[in-house]
Amino acid sequence: MGLRRWAPLALWAGAFGVGVLLMPIADALPFLTRANLVVFALHGIAAMGLTLVMGFAGQVSLGHAAFYGVGAYTTALLTAKVDWHPLLAMAAGAVIAAVLAALLGRIVFRLRGHFLAMATLAFGLVFYVVMRSWDSLTGGNQGTGGIPDFTLGPLRFDSDTSMYLLAWAVLLLGLIAARNLLSSRPGRALVAMGSSEVAAASVGIDVARTKMAVFALGAVYASVAGSLYAHYVTYVSPESFGLLPSLRFLVISTVGGIDSVWGAPLGSAVVVLLTEGTRELVPRFVSGATGSYEIVAYGLALVLVLLFLPRGLAGGAALLVRRAAEWAGTRRQPAPTAALEEVELR
Amino acid sequence: MSEFLQFVASGVGQGAIYGLVGVGFVIIYNVTGIINFAQGHYLMLSALAAVSLREAGLPAVPALLLAIVAGALAGVATDRLVISPARRHSTLTLIILTVGVAIAVEGLALLIWGVNPRRYAPFTAGPPLEVGGAALSRQTLWVLAVTVAMALALWWFFQRTVVGKAMQACAMNRDAARLQAINPAQMSLYAFTMAAAVAGVAGVVLVPITSAYYDMGIPFGLKGFTAAVIGGLVSPFGALAGGLLLGVAEAVAVGYVSSAMAEGVAFAVLALMLVLRPEGLLAQVRTRWA
Numbered sequence: 259m260g261l262r263r264w265a266p267l268a269l270w271a272g273a274f275g276v277g278v279l280l281m282p283i284a285d286a287l288p289f290l291t292r293a294n295l296v297v298f299a300l301h302g303i304a305a306m307g308l309t310l311v312m313g314f315a316g317q318v319s320l321g322h323a324a325f326y327g328v329g330a331y332t333t334a335l336l337t338a339k340v341d342w343h344p345l346l347a348m349a350a351g352a353v354i355a356a357v358l359a360a361l362l363g364r365i366v367f368r369l370r371g372h373f374l375a376m377a378t379l380a381f382g383l384v385f386y387v388v389m390r391s392w393d394s395l396t397g398g399n400q401g402t403g404g405i406p407d408f409t410l411g412p413l414r415f416d417s418d419t420s421m422y423l424l425a426w427a428v429l430l431l432g433l434i435a436a437r438n439l440l441s442s443r444p445g446r447a448l449v450a451m452g453s454s455e456v457a458a459a460s461v462g463i464d465v466a467r468t469k470m471a472v473f474a475l476g477a478v479y480a481s482v483a484g485s486l487y488a489h490y491v492t493y494v495s496p497e498s499f500g501l502l503p504s505l506r507f508l509v510i511s512t513v514g515g516i517d518s519v520w521g522a523p524l525g526s527a528v529v530v531l532l533t534e535g536t537r538e539l540v541p542r543f544v545s546g547a548t549g550s551y552e553i554v555a556y557g558l559a560l561v562l563v564l565l566f567l568p569r570g571l572a573g574g575a576a577l578l579v580r581r582a583a584e585w586a587g588t589r590r591q592p593a594p595t596a597a598l599e600e601v602e603l604r
Numbered sequence: 605m606s607e608f609l610q611f612v613a614s615g616v617g618q619g620a621i622y623g624l625v626g627v628g629f630v631i632i633y634n635v636t637g638i639i640n641f642a643q644g645h646y647l648m649l650s651a652l653a654a655v656s657l658r659e660a661g662l663p664a665v666p667a668l669l670l671a672i673v674a675g676a677l678a679g680v681a682t683d684r685l686v687i688s689p690a691r692r693h694s695t696l697t698l699i700i701l702t703v704g705v706a707i708a709v710e711g712l713a714l715l716i717w718g719v720n721p722r723r724y725a726p727f728t729a730g731p732p733l734e735v736g737g738a739a740l741s742r743q744t745l746w747v748l749a750v751t752v753a754m755a756l757a758l759w760w761f762f763q764r765t766v767v768g769k770a771m772q773a774c775a776m777n778r779d780a781a782r783l784q785a786i787n788p789a790q791m792s793l794y795a796f797t798m799a800a801a802v803a804g805v806a807g808v809v810l811v812p813i814t815s816a817y818y819d820m821g822i823p824f825g826l827k828g829f830t831a832a833v834i835g836g837l838v839s840p841f842g843a844l845a846g847g848l849l850l851g852v853a854e855a856v857a858v859g860y861v862s863s864a865m866a867e868g869v870a871f872a873v874l875a876l877m878l879v880l881r882p883e884g885l886l887a888q889v890r891t892r893w894a
Binding site: 379565 | 707709711712
């Protein structure tokens with residue numbers, strides 16, 4: 259009994275330890291810096307929201323960066339201009355993001371599945387255009403700066419290292435929250451819906467409402483990550499929340515795998531390596547390469563993973579673990595998971 | 605009034621292009637159920653290929669034809685290398701795959717052609733023509749002529765050829781079509797090839813008006829999709845009409861309000877369509893392809 263109680267705690271403490279250990283390694287590994295570790299953790303948090311949306315609502319969002327932007331801009335405006343406490347500003351951003359997502363979800367979840375992708379793409383672009391042109395509020399193209407450091411009581415997060423530790427801790431909290439949610443009553447409804455919408459509806463689950471709720475929850479994850487991002491860079495501009503960042507979140511979630519909450523951090527790590535790798539390698543082969551050419555790597559990663567490892571890296575890893583467990587003779591019941599393939603679309 | 609006519613005149617050219625891109629969305633969606641995110645990227649590929657071939661010294665006609673073929677081959681590659689191997693996956697997976705194709709193609713175009721927009725001269729030189737008090741550029745006339753020719757060709761294809769009829773059958777009922785020995789994998793290949801070729805045609809006639817640049821795929825794709833949604837996403841001709849409507853709406857908004865509106869119009873129209881009339885403005889032409 260004692261072991262049962264403490265094992266999860268030890269697991270999470272261990273995971274946190276692994277993250278901390280990454281820091282000294284980061285300086286030694288190619289393509290990695292401590293700043294990249296912060297990016298890895300922040301993108302992991304935001305993408306976890308998208309993973310929930312894709313895995314359980316069976317919907318793809320191409321405007322996820324807009325919710326990241328809602329968090330970032332809310333924090334920027336409330337902490338730099340009116341001096342709110344960072345936590346309060348973060349909460350405000352999360353509420354705004356959730357309300358926006360619920361409104362958007364209300365409209366688009368009535369439609370056949372395929373429209374959501376285009377509708378969220380348009381939503382993301384509209385958000386980008388509004389942030390760029392609403393000069394008086396957002397500073398337009400120049401963006402808005404002067405965002406203070408994140409503080410928590412006596413703690414001040416003003417360096418790559420401290421910010422990374424904070425983001426990594428929030429990432430793990432997000433993981434724990436998602437796992438706990440999935441084993442609660444509404445969470446089980448979500449899992450049921452992820453495997454078959456028709457079956458879920460037949461046992462009394464309000465599919466449209468549940469989808470809306472999970473879409474709003476996904477937006478909250480993105481918004482919290484966005485708030486942390488704003489404190490980290492102390493300055494936000496529309497470029498960070500346009501189409502490319504939205505596509506990046508899609509790549510992170512898909513490559514990591516949408517069956518498991520571990521997919522987002524795994525995918526985020528891969529995407530950071532891909533981004534830094536292409537940025538470093540491509541100029542050696544193509545002289546004078548400019549612009550965001552890392553999208554080649556994103557596109558190829560997306561296609562290759564979906565073709566050859568449709569459950570993503572986390573799905574592949576889970577399969578390996580299961581095989582190993584079977585081989586060792588300790589058979590475990592696989593947890594019910596929702597795969598992209600099983601999600602019904604009409 | 606003449607001011608309004610002038611806006612219409614400048615909007616129809618762009619609108620016809622949106623319509624041609626929209627036709628591709630309709631063909632692929634009806635035959636396979638996929639919303640193809642790479643649709644605007646075929647237009648971009650053909651446009652940039654045409655610029656390169658012209659710069660390499662090829663005469664206009666072979667250069668443009670080759671560029672259209674290049675675009676169509678990109679459609680073939682999308683189907684054979686990506687869609688076909690993943691056929692057993694869900695539609696959601698297939699849609700994300702087309703997103704992957706789109707961004708990979710855009711990145712490759714960036715590496716090959718760089719960030720600067722390029723263009724070539726209009727097909728026929730000369731001052732704009734006066735039509736009912738509005739000035740119409742000669743290239744716009746070319747765009748309209750090509751669009752009409754494409755519409756006739758599509759009508760002929762869907763009404764008079766066996767393959768066209770088979771694709772129409774897929775659009776009406778995929779399962780029933782299958783029972784008539786219509787091979788869905790083959791139809792998917794035809795759909796992607798045709799959609800890419802039509803977008804390619806749009807690309808090469810568009811270059812003298814807007815230039816060709818590596819990231820034109822997504823804006824033109826989104827506007828083409830909006831055009832297709834206005835037409836109800838079921839009829840190629842509905843998409844063409846939707847494109848013309850969208851193009852004119854854009855030009856009018858830019859003319860009467862501000863040029864900053866250009867980007868917003870398509871998104872606003874798309875949002876309104878999805879909220880108010882997801883079945884399209886032209887619902888009565890549902891499943892009728894001609």
